[in-house]
Amino acid sequence: xxxxxxxxxxxxxxxxxxxxxxxxxxxxxxxxxxxxxxxxxxxxxxxxxxxxxxxxxxxxxxxxxxxxxxxxxxxxxxxxxxxxxxxxxxxxxxxxxxxxxxxxxxxxxxxxxxxxxxxxxxxxxxxxxxxxxxxxxxxxxxxxxxxxxxxxxxxxxxxxxxxxxxxxxxxxxxxxxxxxxxxxxxxxxxxxxxxxxxxxxxxxxxxxxxxxxxxxxxxxxxxxxxxxxxxxxxxxxxxxxxxxxxxxxxxxxxxxxxxxxxxxxxxxxxxxxxxxxxxxxxxxxxxxxxxxxxxxxxxxxxxxxxxxxxxxxxxxxxxxxxxxxxxxxxxxxxxxxxxxxx
Numbered sequence: 001x002x003x004x005x006x007x008x009x010x011x012x013x014x015x016x017x018x019x020x021x022x023x024x025x026x027x028x029x030x031x032x033x034x035x036x037x038x039x040x041x042x043x044x045x046x047x048x049x050x051x052x053x054x055x056x057x058x059x060x061x062x063x064x065x066x067x068x069x070x071x072x073x074x075x076x077x078x079x080x081x082x083x084x085x086x087x088x089x090x091x092x093x094x095x096x097x098x099x100x101x102x103x104x105x106x107x108x109x110x111x112x113x114x115x116x117x118x119x120x121x122x123x124x125x126x127x128x129x130x131x132x133x134x135x136x137x138x139x140x141x142x143x144x145x146x147x148x149x150x151x152x153x154x155x156x157x158x159x160x161x162x163x164x165x166x167x168x169x170x171x172x173x174x175x176x177x178x179x180x181x182x183x184x185x186x187x188x189x190x191x192x193x194x195x196x197x198x199x200x201x202x203x204x205x206x207x208x209x210x211x212x213x214x215x216x217x218x219x220x221x222x223x224x225x226x227x228x229x230x231x232x233x234x235x236x237x238x239x240x241x242x243x244x245x246x247x248x249x250x251x252x253x254x255x256x257x258x259x260x261x262x263x264x265x266x267x268x269x270x271x272x273x274x275x276x277x278x279x280x281x282x283x284x285x286x287x288x289x290x291x292x293x294x295x296x297x298x299x300x301x302x303x304x305x306x307x308x309x310x311x312x313x314x315x316x317x318x319x320x321x322x323x324x325x326x327x328x329x330x331x332x333x334x335x336x337x338x339x340x341x342x
Contacts, residue, residue, distance in 0.1 A: 003067065010058055018055055025068055026051075027126055029075050031118070031143065035163050036079040038115040038152050040122075040330050046082060050075040065177060069170070073178040076160050083156040100271055102253060106260050109252035115152050116249070117283035117308050117322055118143065119331050132169020140285045142167040145308055145320055148284070149247075150200035158193035165190050207313030212285065220311055221287045225278050231270045237262040245318045261319070277301045281331045283308045290333035291321065301337035303328055 009017035034043035210216040227235035292301030303325040310318035
C-alpha cells in the first residue's frame with residue numbers, strides 16, 4: 001500500500017494505517033531527538049510524544065510538506081520545548097560523589113555533561129540512509145561522541161538548526177518552515193553554530209578511525225581490554241594519542257594527555273588494588289564496554305558504568321566513562337556479573 005493511500009486511511013482514523021505510514025521514520029526520528037537532547041530515554045519519550053501529536057493532529061496536516069518533514073517539524077519543536085522546560089534530568093545525577101579525591105583536571109566545564117551513549121543496535125537501518133545533498137556530516141560522524149559532546153554546548157535553537165541543515169541536509173527554506181522562522185534567521189543561527197562547533201571540534205589533522213569491526217579496530221580493542229582488566233596503566237597509556245582525553249559524564253572534569261590520564265588511572269581507577277572486567281558492546285558507532293568492578297571476596301562484578309573508546313589511526317583519542325549504571329540496561333547488560341569473572 002502506497003504512502004498516499006496510507007495517509008488517506010490514517011485521516012479517517014485508521015490506526016494501523018497511521019502506524020504503517022510513520023514506521024519508516026521511527027528510528028531516524030529517535031536519533032534526531034537524541035542528537036538534540038543527548039539522552040537515550042529522553043529521545044524515546046519525545047519520539048512517543050511526537051507520534052502521539054502527529055496522530056492527534058493528522059487531520060490538520062495539509063500535505064504542503066512531505067510526511068517526513070512534517071514529522072521532523074513536530075519532533076524538533078517538541079525537543080526544543082523540552083529543553084526550555086528543563087527538569088528532565090534525574091536529580092540523583094547531580095548528587096554523584098566520587099569514592100576517592102579526584103586529581104585536578106586539565107579542563108573544567110562550567111556545567112555537567114548530560115550526554116549519554118547511544119547503543120549501536122538502535123542505529124540499524126540509519127547507517128544506510130543518505131543525508132540530503134546539503135549535509136556536511138556523514139551518519140557515522142554525526143553520531144560520534146565527539147560531535148555530540150560539542151553539539152550539546154550550543155544553545156538549543158542553534159543545535160536544532162545545525163542538525164537539520166548540516167546533518168540531515170534540509171534546505172534553509174525547509175528548516176525555516178520546521179522552526180516557523182525566516183530563512184535569514186536560519187542562515188544566521190547556522191553561521192553562529194558552525195563557528196562555535198569549530199571551536200569545540202578543531203580538525204587538527206586527526207587520523208581517520210578504523211572501520212567498525214575491522215582487524216585494526218579489533219586489535220586496538222583487544223589490547224585495551226587486556227591492559228584495562230590487568231590494571232596495567234603503562235600499557236593503557238601506550239595506546240593513547242598525545243592529545244587523548246578522559247571524561248566522565250556527567251562530571252564536568254576532563255583530563256588530557258597520557259600523563260594526566262595515567263595519573264588519574266593510577267590514583268583513582270586502580271587505587272587500593274581495584275580490578276575490573278569489561279563486557280564488549282558498541283555505542284555511537286564506536287567500541288564500548290560495560291564496566292564491572294570485581295569484588296575481591298566473591299566471584300561478583302559490580303556495575304561500574306559504561307566505557308566508550310574513540311579511535312584515531314592505531315591509537316585511542318578519547319576514553320569516556322559514563323557514570324550512570326542504569327545506562328547498562330540500554331545495552332542489554334546486567335547490573336552485576338556472577339561467576340566467570342576474568
